Amino acid sequence: MxxxxxxxxxxxxxxxxxxxxxxxxxxxxxxxxxxxxxxxxxxxxxxxxxxxxxxxxxxxxxxxxxxxxxxxxxxxxxxxxxxxxxxxxxxxxxxxxxxxxxxxxxxxxxxxxxxxxxxxxxxxxxxxxxxxxxxxxxxxxxxxxxxxxxxxxxxxxxxEEELPAATILSSCGPGLFAAIIEELAGATVRASGLTPEQALALATETAAATAAYLRETGETPGDLVGRVATGGGVTEVGVRGFRERLPEVFDEAVAAMLERYGAVGK
Ligand SMILES: NC(=O)c1ccc[n+]([C@@H]2O[C@H](COP(=O)([O-])OP(=O)(O)OC[C@H]3O[C@@H](n4cnc5c(N)ncnc54)[C@H](OP(=O)(O)O)[C@@H]3O)[C@@H](O)[C@H]2O)c1
Structure with missing residues (x-):
């Protein structure tokens, strides 16, 4: 059958x-x-x-x-x-x-x-x-x-050689992006009078809208950063901080995930 x-x-x-x-x-x-x-x-x-x-x-x-x-x-x-x-x-x-x-x-x-x-x-x-x-x-x-x-x-x-790295993006990705949304929303709550519900709603909707924008316009993330993070503006300050510190954080996280992937099921 x-x-x-x-x-x-x-x-x-x-x-x-x-x-x-x-x-x-x-x-x-x-x-x-x-x-x-x-x-x-x-x-x-x-x-x-x-x-x-x-x-x-x-x-x-x-x-x-x-x-x-x-x-x-x-x-x-x-x-x-x-x-x-x-x-x-x-x-x-x-x-x-x-x-x-x-x-x-x-x-x-x-x-x-x-x-x-x-x-x-x-x-x-x-x-x-x-x-x-x-x-x-x-x-x-x-x-x-x-x-x-x-x-x-x-x-x-x-x-099969690409599967571990692709898995991090497609299958672990929802957990990773959810953690980023949580962190970004949490930081704005700690720094302001926004409620956690307001912050989470805004961060979640912005993440979805950003993905839709990139998908529909075909712009690269770099193009979009360039449009939003204008010189001397508010976004630029945040993006600069990300670009200084996040590559190391992300390299470490990806290396640790790949190592764990290799050990799963053994
Ligand atoms: N979760 C994810 O996001 C994700 C993403 C990508 C890949 N995967 C892969 O998908 C697979 C399943 O993950 P999961 O998250 O669905 O796990 P899960 O929620 O723990 O489900 C596994 C199911 O397998 C059943 N099971 C265990 N031993 C069995 C046996 N001997 N015979 C028949 N059924 C048995 C369990 O049944 P009972 O409930 O009846 O005890 C359980 O419901 C894993 O190999 C994982 O690597 C998961």
Whole structure:
């Protein structure tokens, strides 16, 4: 049966089920879900009446040709070793696990394997899912997976070497930008009579508007800084401070994230 099976109904698994079904890219009879706990399986069945729920990972693997592993990196190999014995070999494994390479998965399942890095912002149909196909993935399977994720946002095909850095931008990015919004809003609250709610509303809306401006005008961030930070003005003082101190902060943060990425799932 050419259905999509999703193993793991956590943050990402539930987001994918919601996204694929709400967007209409998949019908309710084209998705089968399982998760370790009865509670998660029941939650999925309650949220999506009529959806296929498999009692075990093996049951799902017997039913579906495309199998999305939406479990944590440390659980991915355990789930794979559980399901591989009941698979035919012509299935397509789609792994979300950060830090577990194609070669490692292909070592356990010598068939079609794709790594996908989702982003929490797909919940609102925005952001970019990264896709990295293994060498065994045929055109049909590649386009199918790309089409599915295109329904919940943008997709970008990347080589496996670029995946860690691209992950920092697309998948960790929402957390990083949220932290920046929080810091900027917090600093204005500490320095003024703005309420935290006012500051957060302004900072959040400005971040969204800035991204929309850059996307729609095609200007670079440098162009935009040049338009807003006029010589001797208020913005220029802030931007100068950022440019003096932030490169070091960001270099350190990116280096630490890349180091952690390499250790995930090991
Ligand atoms: N969160 C993000 O923003 C993000 C971004 C990019 C990539 N990812 C990747 O996405 C994957 C999932 O992350 P997540 O945030 O969704 O994790 P999560 O919320 O912890 O969800 C993982 C789910 O896997 C289920 N599970 C665990 N062991 C299982 C097993 N042996 N068999 C079947 N189901 C099992 C758990 O089920 P129960 O609840 O039933 O116990 C849990 O619901 C990870 O590999 C992560 O690296 C996450």
């Amino acid at each position: 050419d259905c999509i099976g999703i193993i793991g109904y956590g943050h990402m698994g539930s987001m994918l089920v919601n996204g694929f079904l709400s967007s209409g890219v998949l019908g309710i009879d084209e998705v089968v879900v399982t998760s370790r706990s009865r509670e998660s399986r029941d939650a999925c069945a309650a949220a999506w009446p009529g959806i296929g729920i498999a009692a075990t990972n093996r049951e799902l693997a017997r039913q579906c040709r495309t199998i999305v592993l939406a479990v944590r990196p440390q659980e991915t190999k355990e789930v794979l070793s559980e399901i591989v014995p009941v698979m035919d070999g012509d299935e397509h494994i789609v792994s979300l696990a950060a830090g577990i390479g194609l070669a490692e998965i292909e070592g356990m399942f010598p068939g079609s394997v794709t790594r996908v890095v989702p982003t929490i912002t797909s919940t609102v149909g925005q952001g970019t899912t990264l896709i990295c196909h293994g060498r065994q993935v045929g055109m049909h399977d590649a386009l199918r997976v790309e089409g599915l994720f295109s329904a919940i946002g943008n997709v970008m095909l990347v080589g």
